[in-house]
Amino acid sequence: MPYEFKAQRRVEFSDTDMAGIMHYSNFFRFMETAEHAFFRSLGYSIAPRQFDPGEHRIGWPRVHASCDYHKPLRFEDMVEIHLLVAERKTKAITYQIRFNKVTGDERTEVARGKLTVVCVTWDPVSHSMKATTIPQSIAEKVEVAPAELLA
Numbered sequence: 067m068p069y070e071f072k073a074q075r076r077v078e079f080s081d082t083d084m085a086g087i088m089h090y091s092n093f094f095r096f097m098e099t100a101e102h103a104f105f106r107s108l109g110y111s112i113a114p115r116q117f118d119p120g121e122h123r124i125g126w127p128r129v130h131a132s133c134d135y136h137k138p139l140r141f142e143d144m145v146e147i148h149l150l151v152a153e154r155k156t157k158a159i160t161y162q163i164r165f166n167k168v169t170g171d172e173r174t175e176v177a178r179g180k181l182t183v184v185c186v187t188w189d190p191v192s193h194s195m196k197a198t199t200i201p202q203s204i205a206e207k208v209e210v211a212p213a214e215l216l217a
Contacts, residue, residue: 069210070211071149073100074144074146076145082141086141087140090133093135097161097179099147101149124198125187127195129184130160131179131181132179133179134177135176136178137177145168146165147164148165149161150164150211152211156200162180163179164177184197185197
């Protein structure tokens with residue numbers, strides 16, 4: 067489904083703080099990893115290596131990132147990162163990202179994040195960015211998740 071993506075990963079020792087709890091900043095790294103994997107699942111890269119001659123490179127800078135924490139994750143916990151497309155505008159995509167601790171067949175939500183990215187063109191000569199319409203080939207593959215999933 068082009069409105070959600072799920073990935074699992076284990077909390078590594080290097081992800082934790084001195085109390086043995088996953089450091090808050092790593093939730094943002096996990097969000098970014100899920101976003102990149104979502105793009106790959108659609109057949110794209112968040113940072114394409116080849117560009118058409120004469121066209122400006124596009125990028126996806128963050129204009130909003132937040133995360134609310136409910137329960138801690140600890141070293142060796144398995145976490146499911148569940149990305150949902152919450153909103154798609156002509157130039158921006160907002161994701162809702164749920165972090166679920168995986169214990170056997172059980173899922174317990176431990177945090178919920180929000181990430182908004184804007185499609186921009188990058189001019190390598192002037193080193194400037196400008197918001198641009200999301201390319202049609204990408205926009206047609208990204209749908210907004212049903213409201214009941216976002217609740």
